[in-house]
Amino acid sequence: MRRPSQIGAAVIGSGFIGTVHIEALRRLGVQVHGLLGSSPERASARAEQMGVSRGYASLDDLLADARVEVVHVTSPNHLHHPQVREILAAGRHVVCEKPLAMTLEESCELVRLAEESGRVCAVNFNIRFYPLNQHAREIIGDGDLGDIRLVTGRYFQDWLLLETDWNWRLEPDRGGALRAVGDIGSHWLDLMTFITGHRITEVMADLVTFVPSRRQPAGPVETFSTERAAETVAREIATEDTATILLRFENGARGTVAISQVSPGRKNSLQYEIDGSTAAAAWDSEQPDQLWIGHRERSNEILIRNPALMGTAGATAAALPGGHVEGFADTFRALFRSIYDDIGAGAPAEHPAYPTFADGHDEMLVGDAVARSARDGRWTRVERGA
Ligand SMILES: NC(=O)c1ccc[n+]([C@@H]2O[C@H](COP(=O)([O-])OP(=O)(O)OC[C@H]3O[C@@H](n4cnc5c(N)ncnc54)[C@H](O)[C@@H]3O)[C@@H](O)[C@H]2O)c1
Numbered sequence: 497m498r499r500p501s502q503i504g505a506a507v508i509g510s511g512f513i514g515t516v517h518i519e520a521l522r523r524l525g526v527q528v529h530g531l532l533g534s535s536p537e538r539a540s541a542r543a544e545q546m547g548v549s550r551g552y553a554s555l556d557d558l559l560a561d562a563r564v565e566v567v568h569v570t571s572p573n574h575l576h577h578p579q580v581r582e583i584l585a586a587g588r589h590v591v592c593e594k595p596l597a598m599t600l601e602e603s604c605e606l607v608r609l610a611e612e613s614g615r616v617c618a619v620n621f622n623i624r625f626y627p628l629n630q631h632a633r634e635i636i637g638d639g640d641l642g643d644i645r646l647v648t649g650r651y652f653q654d655w656l657l658l659e660t661d662w663n664w665r666l667e668p669d670r671g672g673a674l675r676a677v678g679d680i681g682s683h684w685l686d687l688m689t690f691i692t693g694h695r696i697t698e699v700m701a702d703l704v705t706f707v708p709s710r711r712q713p714a715g716p717v718e719t720f721s722t723e724r725a726a727e728t729v730a731r732e733i734a735t736e737d738t739a740t741i742l743l744r745f746e747n748g749a750r751g752t753v754a755i756s757q758v759s760p761g762r763k764n765s766l767q768y769e770i771d772g773s774t775a776a777a778a779w780d781s782e783q784p785d786q787l788w789i790g791h792r793e794r795s796n797e798i799l800i801r802n803p804a805l806m807g808t809a810g811a812t813a814a815a816l817p818g819g820h821v822e823g824f825a826d827t828f829r830a831l832f833r834s835i836y837d838d839i840g841a842g843a844p845a846e847h848p849a850y851p852t853f854a855d856g857h858d859e860m861l862v863g864d865a866v867a868r869s870a871r872d873g874r875w876t877r878v879e880r881g882a
Pocket of ligand 1: 535
């Protein structure tokens with residue numbers, strides 16, 4: 497069993513989230529040998545800024561570096577499938593950002609290639625790794641909420657509110673046919689299946705584009721940037737700004753979620769409430785160290801994240817004692833620790849503790865049902881096959 501500090505990695509993409517990957521890997525002691533960007537020049541410049549020894553000229557160049565055993569894919573969505581294929585063909589482990597791919601055919605193929613490879617293949621559904629979300633899954637699995645009946649929530653952001661807001665996610669050939677649902681809804685939908693232990697079987701979805709025309713800057717734009725470009729081009733937008741979705745779960749539970757990238761004042765607000773037959777649990781990503789637990793016949797509780805007061809899974813994901821607030825970036829450390837445990841062991845565990853390519857594909861299946869439901873205006877089954 498090798499420790500993370502004995503394992504070498506490389507990162508593709510060093511934008512918003514690639515930077516978070518590199519910082520989390522360093523906290524674990526993983527050797528980040530180099531990074532790949534949109535051009536050799538950009539890769540070298542970012543490598544220098546981040547104190548990484550190499551900027552690779554191409555993916556072939558990266559894969560020729562024998563020190564690299566794990567590749568983190570944090571490029572725009574349309575590159576995940578072709579890059580992961582090459583990485584697996586070169587025999588490396590992969591940590592791929594969500595969504596796993598652009599289409600069901602692609603994600604299905606990646607699941608097959610992952611199985612054939614015997615490598616560790618993870619999808620970065622990092623929100624699972626807030627310690628209190630690990631704890632919520634554990635107490636629900638222990639039956640503390642009774643039977644799960646109602647699962648409600650939202651994921652709201654405001655960074656695409658204005659017609660002058662622009663990002664590659666708005667281009668379907670780079671971001672995918674689903675935008676708000678694929679980009680942030682995917683996290684909520686995955687999280688609810690993870691925490692409740694129940695998959696979504698049917699959906700009834702309404703998708704709306706409230707900003708049908710946007711101003712695309714003539715030059716490149718950083719994710720979450722608020723700068724306004726002087727020169728812009730008008731672009732028609734067909735992907736959804738918001739989604740409202742009714743849900744049916746395999747145990748008979750019902751749910752509803754609202755997803756939006758145009759909600760003024762909401763920066764990154766993922767909330768859920770899970771109501772069971774004996775108790776309820778609720779959580780908000782902007783107050784991530786607090787889990788509300790609701791009761792009928794005694795006082796409600798607020799559990800402040802604390803390794804001493806959580807079960808094994810929650811305590812394992814926590815890095816700091818109670819009262820020392822942990823947040824978004826810490827979830828990457830916790831998730832990567834679980835992934836690198838398997839990499840250190842040389843192969844995936846029988847039941848990996850982290851989200852796998854199969855989980856990434858399942859979320860694509862739910863997204864496909866959402867798109868079909870919105871198009872047909874009716875309840876639609878998630879097609880998982882026999
Ligand atoms: N898990 C999360 O919470 C989370 C959060 C944000 C983004 N993401 C995902 O991460 C991915 C990247 O998102 P982002 O917000 O960091 O985007 P970004 O635009 O900030 O960064 C993308 C990076 O990819 C690089 N890139 C572009 N073309 C490339 C190419 N051909 N080869 C190599 N690199 C290339 C760009 O130079 C840039 O560094 C997306 O798939 C997104 O869905 C996940």
